Amino acid sequence: MTTADGSQRAQGWTAAVRQRLGLGRLLPLGGPADGAWISERAAASVLRRAVGGPGPVLLDLRIAVADAEAAPAPQVPPPPSALPPGPLRIEATMAATAHQPLPAAAATLRAALLTAAAQRLGLVVTELDLQVTELLDTMPEEAEPPPAPEVRPAQPENAAGRAAAGVTGVATLTRVLGTPVHAGADHVRVELAAEGGHRALDVARAVRVAVTRAVDGHPSVAVLVTAVTEGAGAQAPPAG
Incomplete structure (x- = not known):
């Protein structure tokens, strides 16, 4: 087995494990020089909590690189099988009622998703494909926002x-x-959970600076x- 074959198998194994753990894709935060990634599960959880109020209902949500072939090479070695840095595309479906014109309902949800992606996470989203796939007879009651993913x-x-x-x-x-x-x-890779009151990209940038200074x-x-x-x-659990 060649080194390339071994690397490809390791990448495939890592991707399979990541999917089983429910992380989804590892999405780039910021640009090529930022050296930061976030799990799709974590990003989707933040977006769903941001749009969980009354109004149109977000159903399916998928985040991917808008154009993987045109994505620039990362300036920092990425985590195994992470997506390359570059603009992202959100694909989502929604449910709405006749109480509000569908274009207006879609525009409201679209704006909320883009704002949350930029201001709460630091995702660079350049494309958002939002489709109405379900019409509701009545406005649904405001549901509790989905919980954040369990942290280990x-x-x-x-x-x-x-x-x-x-x-x-x-x-x-x-x-x-x-x-x-x-x-x-x-090279050092750090895995962490960020607090919701801080933009994930800003936290990642600060961690990179702190770790670079701390390590010989x-x-x-x-x-x-x-x-x-x-x-x-x-x-964190107590030491020992």
Whole structure:
């Protein structure tokens, strides 16, 4: 087996594990120089909570790179099988009633999704395909917003982990895809949950700066946000 074959098999295995864990795709946050990614599950949870009030109902939601072939190469090594940095496309379906013209209902939901994607997460969304697939006889009662994904807290165990955990907006380190801090010869990857009161991209940028300063040799740093909490965040388990 060649090295390329082994790498492809490892990538496929990682993608399969990620799907089983329910993370979905690993979406780029910001641009090629930001070195940040977020799980599709975490991003979708934030978007659904942002549009969960009265009005049109968001049904299916899918987020992908708008044009993978035209996406620039990342300037920081990405997590395994992560999507390349570049503009994103949201595909969604919605239910509405006759109480509001369908174009107006769609425009309201579209604006809410784009605003939440930019201001709460830092996703660069350039395309949004929204289709009305269901008509309701009556306006549905306002439902409770969906809960944030369950967080698997992890205790920081080294300088990189402690630096990341101390950044404002970090709820906790997590260990969904492995250890919370994956360190190589000249690169570090940090996995974490961000607090909902902070934009995920801003948190990831601050973590990259803190970890680069804390680790000898100042390696490149990538950040993977696996969850966005609703409140102040999950508490890491006690040491030991």
